Amino acid sequence: MDRRELANFLRSRRERITPAEVGLPAGPRRRTPGLRREEVAQLAFISTEYYTRLEQARAPHPSYEVLAQLARALRMSDAERDHLHHLAGAPPLPSAGPSREVRQSILDLLHRLPQAAATVTSATFEVLAWNDLAAALMEDFSALPRRDRNLVRRAFLGPHTHGQRLYGVSDADAFARTSTQRLRAAAARYPDDAEVAELVAELLDGSEEFTRLWESHDVSAEPTLCKTFQHPVVGPVTVNCDVLDITDRDQQVVIYTADPGSPSEEALRLLSVIGTQRMDTTH
Structure with missing residues (x-):
């Protein structure tokens, strides 16, 4: 698991997404580009504390479920999702059945x-x-x-x-x-x-x-x-x-x-x- 690269990658994906793209109001006084950490955590159904630790390169190894939720929350492409898995030290599993996820x-x-x-x-x-x-x-x-x-x-x-x-x-x-x-x-x-x-x-x-x-x-x-x-x-x-x-x-x-x-x-x-x-x- 490359914690530093994983942290940088998550941050870069978070900063490129606007609130409107994920159905969130922009709101006043938004100082950060893209989404806030707590918004990503909410979309991925994980705690804000854990997501913050991921971006600070201090979190333990994320599970496959967490990686899938992060990839969905950050609207990652297939290539980005695979890269996320490799950075986390959890290579993507081969699909056993037909894909139900539509791009x-x-x-x-x-x-x-x-x-x-x-x-x-x-x-x-x-x-x-x-x-x-x-x-x-x-x-x-x-x-x-x-x-x-x-x-x-x-x-x-x-x-x-x-x-x-x-x-x-x-x-x-x-x-x-x-x-x-x-x-x-x-x-x-x-x-x-x-x-x-x-x-x-x-x-x-x-x-x-x-x-x-x-x-x-x-x-x-x-x-x-x-x-x-x-x-x-x-x-x-x-x-x-x-x-x-x-x-x-x-x-x-x-x-x-x-x-x-x-x-x-x-x-x-x-x-x-x-x-x-x-x-x-x-x-």
């Missing part, structure tokens, strides 16, 4: 696409992040427990809202095949991850269709370039489907856009106004 730049991107519905999904099809239009088009994911945000689980096991499979998408059967193939590949990449194994076991136990597709051992999947959602309020919405791979996180950004001037573009524009409020009463 801040990707989160910012989602909200800069007001005319597109966009989500971030993990290697196992868990919806990790979304923008407002995606919630309006598909579902208010913030209202769901984490396990119910998994699209492959929803495709095979439901619930099927309004009697429609997976939000009434036109390619539901193709998605079932594709998701099975990609899930098999993910299971091979993460053989020691308990959540992946539990998901596969649950699907094998609960869906004959998944079992049949799983036992085919296919691992290649054709991309879907266009699909139609059957929305309960605005009706059919046909969108182009573009997927951007985030290779270092094994995640995908899925972006849905409608053709300019089409009825579906008008439907998306209406959904952006309606949001996730429930205008239909037949539930």
Whole structure:
């Protein structure tokens, strides 16, 4: 553990972040650039005394949990987080399972696409992040427990809202095949991850269709370039489907856009106004 370099690194990361970037008021009489030590401690859920000792090169070896909390509080990049671990004498552990942490730049991107519905999904099809239009088009994911945000689980096991499979998408059967193939590949990449194994076991136990597709051992999947959602309020919405791979996180950004001037573009524009409020009463 290089206490002096660790202290200097933490101080430099703290001083570059403005209070506004982490949702804190600037307030009067702020004499220090960036955040105060007590603000970093609050964001990282550690004591101000301990954080102060870290910056004074007097603290004992920080745990992996503390390092993770500091990296998140100081909005560190992947490279900065790894450097933090090495300075602390605790090299970053290899990931046993799919990453669920979405980079801040990707989160910012989602909200800069007001005319597109966009989500971030993990290697196992868990919806990790979304923008407002995606919630309006598909579902208010913030209202769901984490396990119910998994699209492959929803495709095979439901619930099927309004009697429609997976939000009434036109390619539901193709998605079932594709998701099975990609899930098999993910299971091979993460053989020691308990959540992946539990998901596969649950699907094998609960869906004959998944079992049949799983036992085919296919691992290649054709991309879907266009699909139609059957929305309960605005009706059919046909969108182009573009997927951007985030290779270092094994995640995908899925972006849905409608053709300019089409009825579906008008439907998306209406959904952006309606949001996730429930205008239909037949539930």
